[in-house]
Amino acid sequence: MEVNLQGRSLLTLLDYSSAEINYLLELAAKLKEKKHRGFQGDALKGKNIALLFEKTSTRTRVAFVVAARDEGGMPEFLGKNDLQLGDKESIKDTARVLGRLFDGIAYRGFDQKSVELLAEYSGVPVWNALTDQYHPTQVLADLFTIKEEFGHLEGIKFTYIGDGRNNMANSLLIGSAKMGLHFTLIAPEELWPESTILDQARGEAAKSGAKISLSTDLDAVHSTNVIYTDVWVSMGEEDKFAERVELLKPYQVNENLIRKAENDQLIFLHCLPSFHNRETIIGEKIYREYGLEAMEVTDKVFESRFSRVFEQAENRMHTIKAVMVASIGDLNAV
Numbered sequence: 627m628e629v630n631l632q633g634r635s636l637l638t639l640l641d642y643s644s645a646e647i648n649y650l651l652e653l654a655a656k657l658k659e660k661k662h663r664g665f666q667g668d669a670l671k672g673k674n675i676a677l678l679f680e681k682t683s684t685r686t687r688v689a690f691v692v693a694a695r696d697e698g699g700m701p702e703f704l705g706k707n708d709l710q711l712g713d714k715e716s717i718k719d720t721a722r723v724l725g726r727l728f729d730g731i732a733y734r735g736f737d738q739k740s741v742e743l744l745a746e747y748s749g750v751p752v753w754n755a756l757t758d759q760y761h762p763t764q765v766l767a768d769l770f771t772i773k774e775e776f777g778h779l780e781g782i783k784f785t786y787i788g789d790g791r792n793n794m795a796n797s798l799l800i801g802s803a804k805m806g807l808h809f810t811l812i813a814p815e816e817l818w819p820e821s822t823i824l825d826q827a828r829g830e831a832a833k834s835g836a837k838i839s840l841s842t843d844l845d846a847v848h849s850t851n852v853i854y855t856d857v858w859v860s861m862g863e864e865d866k867f868a869e870r871v872e873l874l875k876p877y878q879v880n881e882n883l884i885r886k887a888e889n890d891q892l893i894f895l896h897c898l899p900s901f902h903n904r905e906t907i908i909g910e911k912i913y914r915e916y917g918l919e920a921m922e923v924t925d926k927v928f929e930s931r932f933s934r935v936f937e938q939a940e941n942r943m944h945t946i947k948a949v950m951v952a953s954i955g956d957l958n959a960v
Contacts, residue, residue: 631952635745635752637738638760639797640826644804644834651770654941654948656960661696661944669955670699676728677703678744679755680711680735681861685898685942686755686763690732693947697955702728712740721747730954733757736862751953753946758862761793764897765801766945771938772807772852775893780806780835785850785887787812787877788922789870790840794856794897796823799838803830808837812846814873844877847887853932854895855879855922871916879923884932894923894932898939902928 629649639647660667675694679687687703694701711720717740724731725748733741734755745752754762773779784802786795790813799819802809809827811818818840819827831838839846847853858870879894901921904910912918919925927933951960 632954633751634953636762636949636953637741637745637752637754639762639765639800639804640830642804644806647766647769647801647804650766650945650948650952651773653952653960654766654770654944655774657697657947657951658941658944660960666698667696667959668698669951669957669959670694670697671956671959673699673729673950673954674727675699675701675950675954676724676731677701677755678709678711678724678731678733678735679703680706680709680733681756683734683755685939686734686946689763689943689946690755690950693943693950696943696947697951697959699950711735717743718747720744722749725749730950753949753953756793758860759793759796760800761797761897762801763946763949764794764942765797766949767938767941768798768854768895768897769801769805770941770945771895771934772893774937774941775934776851782807782852783810783850784808784852784854785810785812785847786854787847787879787883788817788855788874789813789858789860790817790819792856792860795819798854799823799827800830803827803836803838804834806834806836809839810846810850811840812842812844813840813877814842816873844883844886847883849889850887851889851892852895853879853883853887853892856897857899857901858922867912867915871912871918871921874922875918878921879927881924881926884927884930892932893934894927894930895938896923896928896935898935900928900935 732755738757738759784807903925
């Protein structure tokens with residue numbers, strides 16, 4: 627089946643078929659090889675790209691900037707203090723202004739409705755660079771990293787451990803279901819995904835052959851190919867540190883959990899940033915207040931031979947580039 631994503635927005639992976647997702651992963655592989663061979667591209671030549679970031683970022687921002695410049699695009703960063711979004715100007719009005727000036731818009735913020743309004747009223751492709759509900763560009767990088775490691779996605783045993791109600795858990799659940807990965811969530815029941823997300827994922831799994839299971843038992847990690855975790859407290863939830871530490875201490879990814887998997891070929895993934903040691907202000911604060919040297923993953927696992935977190939971080943740029951090229955670029959120039 628021929629895939630054409632020109633003019634398409636990426637708001638959630640629910641909007642894309644498995645064939646379309648696979649197309650983006652294959653395009654990312656071509657663009658990655660091209661970059662590693664040292665070729666400057668021009669698939670985005672003459673394209674102006676707005677980066678609307680209400681939330682701070684390291685990887686997402688630089689991935690969009692480098693990806694755009696690599697292919698001749700011109701990214702313009704608009705941070706929280708540069709925007710009137712929803713304050714002095716409605717999202718609809720902002721969208722209609724930016725859509726007349728830019729060829730594509732990346733949005734990183736809070737409410738999923740905001741990115742949906744931008745896509746509805748701007749008239750140009752809009753890419754969700756993170757909202758409180760979804761983080762599709764990250765999950766494309768995750769799927770790409772897994773496919774690079776194992777050569778395929780279907781049938782891969784994928785285990786997510788930790789906060790199962792955040793944007794990463796939602797998006798990984800949907801992405802796994804669409805692409806045929808067997809997804810296991812290990813978390814306290816209080817932090818299991820919302821029923822709506824689960825129902826959507828199960829509907830996709832019925833089509834792909836994926837299996838979805840939820841557990842509170844750490845033994846459910848047995849024979850997994852991938853262990854994935856995220857921070858216990860997301861941006862905007864800083865008042866929940868004590869509650870989350872109490873709930874999730876037993877669900878830390880550590881050497882004991884790796885041994886439980888009994889699979890010497892597994893990999894560890896994390897979307898970053900990670901509180902795996904005391905080398906940050908927050909890491910030291912966590913140690914002083916809760917006595918933890920690390921939170922969601924120990925330093926030994928983070929730095930171990932199982933870890934692919936920095937390959938994963940690099941792949942953000944390649945998959946984001948694929949999304950932009952596929953939706954607003956010149957595919958003949960790839």
